Amino acid sequence: MLNLINIIMLILMFVFNLNSNLHEVSVGFSLQGSKLELTLDPVFVCYVDSLDWLNQLAGESILGFALGDIVVVKKQCKNNPFVLQHELNHVKQYQALGDYFQIAGLLGLNLEGYPYYPNGDIRKINATMWKPPDWWPFHWHLIDLEFQIAQ
Ligand SMILES: [Zn+2]
Helix, strand or coil: HHHHHHHHHHHHHHHHHCCCCEEEEEEEEEEEEEEEEEEEEEEEEEEEEECCHHHHHHCCCCEEEEEEEEEEEEHHCCHHHHHHHHHHHHHHHCCCCCHHHHHHHCCCCCCCCCCCCCCCCCCHHHHHCCCCCCCCCCCCCCCEEEEEEEC
16 A cells, blocks of 8 residues: 555656655565565655645644655755654654554554654654664565566
8 A cells, every 4th residue: 555655656746846856775685485576665855845734734843754765854954964864764664664654653663753752852853763673574665576486
């Protein structure tokens, strides 16, 4: 589901010329027996003038958001690396949790960096956000291809 939403968002971002920038690309390879898996996560960052519609929806001032491999940040925060870092932390969370991202928040994972979120020091927010440990089995990728290799 998240893949479909991400692909639709990417198409809309390009159609409406929102100047999304390719921020980073993660590529993964896995060979298990005769199954080869290739994964690709191009992370796009888009700066927008306004997120008023989201502010109204959320009932608070939103500086940016992430959804899967897509990050959207208000232009006024372009020179604040901690806002981008916060949203990139969410990208790592999405890559670790996939479609379970929202449920994980409800189950108690500190996805936003409480108690500092939303009005505290953003560096403390970023430091307290849940991040997947190195051993975490990342399972969501924007592009995930499997091939059978003839043996
Ligand atoms: Zn956040």
